[in-house]
Amino acid sequence: MRPDIIVIGGGTVGAAIAYGLAKQRQQVLLLDGDDGDFRAARANFGLVWLQGKGLGMPAYQALTRDSIALWRGFTNEIEAETQIDLAYEQNGGLAFCLGEEGFEQRRHDLMRLHNQRGEGAPDWEMLDRSALQRLLPKVTLGPNVTGASFGRHDGHANPLRLLAALHGALPRHGGSIRHRARVERIEPMGRDFRLILDGETLVAPRIVIAAGLGSPALARQVGLEVPLRPERGQVLVTERLEPFLPLPASGLRQTGEGTVMIGATKDRPGFDVSTTAEAAAGLSRKTVEIVPALAQVRLVRQWAGLRIMTPDGHPIYAQSQSHPGAFVALCHSGVTLAAFHAETLAGAIAAGVLPENLSPFHQRRFDVPQAA
Secondary structure (H helix, E strand, O other), X not given: OOOOEEEEOOOHHHHHHHHHHHHOOXXXXXXXXXXXXXXXXXXXXXXXXXXXXXXXXXXXXXXHHHHHHHHHHHHHHHHHHHOOOOOOEOOOEEEEEEHHHHHHHHHHHHHHHHHHHOOOOOOEEEEEHHHHHHHOOOOOOOOOEEEEEEEOOOEEOOHHHHHHHHHHHHHHHOOEEEOOOOEEEEEEEOOEEEEEEOXXXXXXXXXXXXXXXXXXXXXXXXXXXXXXXXXXXXXXXXXXXXXXXOOOEOOXXXXXXXXXXXXXXXXXXXXXXXXXXXXXXXXXXXXXHHOHHHHHOOEEEEEEEEEEEOOOOOOEEEEOOOOOOEEEEEOOOOOOOHXXXXXXXXXXXXXOOOOHHHHHHOHHXXXXXXXX
């Protein structure tokens, strides 16, 4: 059957949009790439996170807040459909502070965010060392830990299960997914779009480009210039331990299986996904400074992935003016924004018009006139 809409990119962003479109009774075809693609979805830390998001862009803070408000219902629905436990917990999250200066800087940064929002009470609080220690009774903190910020709406989930659940739920709503389907070219054809794959041609009246770092070349063919750069992030994983860390923290969280994830670096841009001993040493030093007992724990894995970064670090959502029906959706917070993508964004794409509150995320914000 000819699809109503084709979503290019089977990662967390594209899969969430395709799932949401299928729920809108759209005939959806999701095109997943091949194993050689740089898959950010498989190198994700798994935080569903609000605190610290959106400094300098209030719309991003509001977008993140809206998505997190949808996450519980989104989780319940997709778990019921697929019987896949996303391991979602929303009991709050921490950002550890080292030294008095670090504590005050964190307070200052979060207050700037709160003042930028300009309404409501803060949804975070600063915990001094004694309050933090009471919250983490099984953790002996390092001597330089002065406290932490606590975000009441923060949480974490299993990102691999999330992706598997989105892929599994899509056919239940009439959508389909095709793996190892790399789009080589997009050709606008009247009111349709012709997608050229290896040995195959697909046609649809609407497309969504959500192919991560492969998106700029595809988007350019439908009149959309989307500036992206890859940023390598490296993560360490420990052996399984008895539960001791009840809350996720920025850069440190214990999974439901007992392993501890440590991360993540923000390395130089480029397409290098190799791991380095320098990164492992730096992450280890930082972690041991916070929880000295982890110095005795065995590391079992180190991996690197590529973040999808725009110049300002915020998402891009746009419809082509020259080729209506062609949308692009790009971000590096695919897990946190999954509920928004599946609910709000998918609904807007199904209707054919992005709402005004998404206008700050159009890539035109990067079109700065050059000096004469």
